[in-house]
Every structure is written in structure tokens, then in C-alpha cells.
Amino acid sequence: MNAPVVFDGHNDSLLRLHVDGSQQAIDAFLAGTGPGHIDLAKAESGNLRGGLFAIFPPSPQGSIDFSRMPPGGYEMPLPAPLETAIAEAATIGMASILFRLERGSNGRLRICRSVADVRAAWAADAMAAVLHIEGAEAIDPDLAMLDVLHAAGLRSIGMVWSRDNVFAHGVPMRFPSSPDIGDGLTEAGERLVKRCNDLGILLDLSHLNEKGFWDVARFTDAPLVATHSNVHALCPVSRNLTDRQLAAIAESKGVVGLNFATAFLREDGAMDADTPIETMVRHLDALVNALGEDGVALGSDFDGAVIPAPIGDAAGLPALFEALDRHGYGSALIEKIAHGNWLNVLERTWKAPGDPR
Secondary structure (H helix, E strand, O other): OOOOOEEEEEEOHHHHHHHHOOHHHHHHHHHOOOOOOOOHHHHHHHOEEEEEEEEOOOOOOOOOOHHHOOOOOEEOOOOOOOOHHHHHHHHHHHHHHHHHHHHHOOOOEEEOOOHHHHHHHHHOOOEEEEEEEEOOOOOOOOOHHHHHHHHHOEEEEEOOOOOOOOOOOEOOOEEOOOOOOOOOOOHHHHHHHHHHHHHOOEEEOOOEOHHHHHHHHHHOOOOOEEOOOOEOOOOOOOOOEOHHHHHHHHHOOOEEEEOOOHHHOOOOOOOOOOOOHHHHHHHHHHHHHHHOOOOEEEOOOEOOOOOOOOOOOHHHHHHHHHHHHHOOOOHHHHHHHHHHHHHHHHHHHOOOOOOOO
């Protein structure tokens, strides 16, 4: 089968480039010689033509040690809440990296602020990059920074990464575990939900704890979306979605993006690349059953996790679609999962301020 065009709900390529900190890393991304899961050459080889490029302000204590996510059980210690000044500097720095990628790409990458922009990028054979935040620590409780970031192109926000902040509480990296851990949204979090609705910014539920999830469901007027999460019944890690949460997303006509991180796919919860594609297919089957054919998409977590070895990186995406084809998924459903359902939910969520949804 011909590989479909892919719009991906989550990658951490900007974080990888930010941590490297060199112009050489940006040049390598553009030249197709980068070490990560995504660069322009790998993306073009796998027909990855766009997605949400996450800004994740890293903690000074360092990144997650995936070796501490062994089979059978773990609880990863979470870093302390991030200082606003540190988060602001990292957020601005990573946004700047995406702008520099656009300038240096000779038209092969475009920052998109609407679905019309995405379609125009594809018509020009360019990657459609959408600015996303994972962890809103750079946004002040009065939301002044939100207006600045929206004007710069921000169209999607995960209120928290797993550490807590002024808006909400995240889920720890714990296996096995329910996501029902901790309190829900703060008053500032409620304001952020309503302001994002006003601006037409997508709210990503993937790292919220369960009480926060239900608070967003209560306050939002937009479809519920988890950009990179899987099925708790198949992998009982705190980051995955329960049957009740999936039912609420389905009722809202929302979308869940399949996370390729092996610790959120495997029954044993291990971050282990020796994971077959069939494990991914099991989660997709369960998501289609829970959400319907219009509610399932991809949220790879490329450059932010250990990916199944049969995929490897963005160039390996066709292997997933070949497996779905063998499994009996028709071409229409594969196209929906690859990009159609993302474009549909983004079109229903994004809007100009003051426009009816």
C-alpha cells in the first residue's frame, strides 16, 4: 500500500534541539542528518507531513531516565515545580528554534495557524508545523503571556506535564497506577480553559490527572483531546486513559492520538524498544472500539520516548500502516488515523477570537 500522509499529534524535536543548544543541530535537522527520530529527510521518507511541535520547558534537575521504567512496576520521582523565569526562557527559546527551522528550510517547513494553512503547506509539499506547549509554566495566572504566545502561533496547550503548576496537577510516571491522583484544576486553570476556548486553542489532556480531566470536561465547550495517550485497560500506567475517560472523549466527538512510547503500550509497562507493532495495533483496535473511526489518530512522542524498534523513527511510519492494512483496516480508516481525524478536530476547535465554534 502507499504510505498515507501523516499529521502527528506530538513530538519533542524542539526540546531535543534546545537541549543540544547548537546551530549545528538545527542545520542537521534541516539537512536530514540529525540523530533524533525526526529530521526533514526522515519525515519525508515516512510521509510525516506535519504535526504538533511541543515546547516542553525542561527541569534543571535533568530529563527522565528511561532505565528506571523496568517491566513490572515503578514510580518515577518528579521534579519540583518550575520557576516562571526558567520556563519563560525555555519556551521562548524553543519557539525561536521553530521559527529558525521555518526560515532555514527553503519552504520545506511552514508554521501553521489554521487548517487552511496545513492544507496549503501540503499543497506546496512542505511540512506543516503547529506550535504546542506541554506544561504551561511560562504562562502567568493573569494569562497575559497566553495572548503573546497565541499571536506568535500557539494553537495547542497541555496545561501540565507531569509536574504540578499554578494551573493544574499532572499524573506521576507510575506503573501500575490509576490516573486518579491528586486535586483538579485551580482557579487559574479554570480561567485558562475558558480563555483557550475564547481564542480557539486546543487543550491537550494527556498529562492531566483524572480530576483535572473531569474539570476540563466540565468547563470547556470544545472537543476533548488527548494528543498522546493510550488505553489504561491494556497498559495500566497512570498516563493512560480509563474506559470512562474514553467514553467522555467519544461523547464530545474528540480525539486520542496513539502514543508510541513503549512504556504506555506494553502490558508490563516497560520502556523497551523490543516491542512488536502488534502491541500498537491492539491499542488502536481498543481506541476505535471506544471512540469510533472518527476519534483515533497518532501522537507518536518522537524524540521524547523509546519507540518500538520495528518503527524506529519517522522513516518507519509506513510499517505501522502496512500492519494495519494486514489487520483489515481499510484505506479510508487508515487515512483518518494518519491525518484526517486530526484535521477534523482541529478545524472544529481552532477559531478566531469572538467567532462561534
